[in-house]
Amino acid sequence: MSKDFEIILAADIGGTRARFALFETGGGVRLAHRVELETARHASFAGLLQAALEALAGHGTVPSAAVLAVAGPVERGRFCRPPNIAYAMDLDTLEPGLLPAHSVLINDFAAQAHGCRLFGQERSQEVLPGAMDPSLTQAVLGPGTGLGKAALVPDGRGGYVVCGSEGGHAAFPFNGPEEQRFQDFVLEITGEPYVRWEGVVSGQGLALLHRFLSGRKVSPAEAEASLEASSPVCGWFARLLGRACRDYVLEVMATGGLFISGGVAARNPVLLEHPEFTNEFRLSATHARLLGNVPVRLVRDQDVGLWGAATVGAALLGRCP
Incomplete structure (x- = not known):
């Protein structure tokens, strides 16, 4: 050769x-x-x-x-x-x-992250407006079987470094009494010491959320198949996904933009079109302006x-x- x-x-x-x-x-x-x-x-x-x-x-x-x-x-x-x-x-x-x-x-x-740096702009669709800026830190996050995260950080020489993360296994932050009941439900089902991010924002998490809200036990694929913009499951999951995206953008200061990947989001863009996603992503007592300027794109190419x-x-x- x-x-x-x-x-x-x-x-x-x-x-x-x-x-x-x-x-x-x-x-x-x-x-x-x-x-x-x-x-x-x-x-x-x-x-x-x-x-x-x-x-x-x-x-x-x-x-x-x-x-x-x-x-x-x-x-x-x-x-x-x-x-x-x-x-x-x-x-x-x-x-x-x-x-x-x-x-x-x-x-x-x-x-x-490497793939998004090469093709993320051309193989994705706009979720929240703005110009992706590779000269600044960018984030990549995606719900699939689990929840993946990575950051693209400029190296100061015109290139970048990819920083991996196992943040999907950190504790999920629940808010308010309804979410606290969901937390108790997940803990009872899983038997884990705390609810992890990927126990909620993932295909498995979507199935648990469907079970919590409807009382019906379904597979992740069945939960996805039943998603509709008007359903409570869609609204809840869109909000929780928006929280995952917001918190990771703030953690790594991804002012250059966020790529959302992963099978659950790619197959169900309705989650990112839901107003609960945008509302939660931009909700902040201190950094609402910063978050309002962060562009978000959905990577559909698996x-x-x-x-x-x-x-x-x-x-x-x-x-x-």
Whole structure:
């Protein structure tokens, strides 16, 4: 293979779906082939990788690097124990030769952040107006199986640093007696010591909210299917998502804008069109003006994380994406 043409294996492995793709380098990166698997159908990390590689093997290409974005905290680029996946991911225990020598794990929302920096403007739609400004800190947040967060921070040299977060596992701030009753409900159902952000602002949280308000136990997919702008579930979830976005923007001072990603938001833009989202996002006793100037965009393209992982792979090979 020509030294001007190499292949990168990129992955975006979430608690529900695992996307894998082969990208070609050379004048940037180009998506060549893509497969999508159900994460829970596989009993191990190695089994998931084998299934993905077999599905991609017919294309006759051997990757020179692999960047696997996973939904959890990554240690030294080699190990992750995702909170919403039944198995750990350890590159050092894989069969030799299964992946190329240049292989790393990165957090899934770090990959989302890299992808949003490249394509966020063109592959997203406006939620709240304003010009995204990459010279300032930008935030990326998204509800899916869990709740992911990352920040894009200028490095002072014209580039940026991606700062990951496990803030989805911090304690959720409930307000008022109605929300306190919901808090008690979630604690009783989950048995956890406190309600986490992603226990509320996620697909699982949406199903719990539906159960709390309607008395009917449903799956996350069923809860999504029943969302309507006029429903109490939609109003509640829009408010809680607005709170998640507001608090993270303030935590990292993301005055350059916020990208909202993640499957729940991407599939249900009605949540961001609801007035409860905007009202909660801009609600602040001290920084209402600052929040009123922060632009917000919804990333509908669910492959942005794959593109972000591919750009990290290109950097591993010394190639500018």
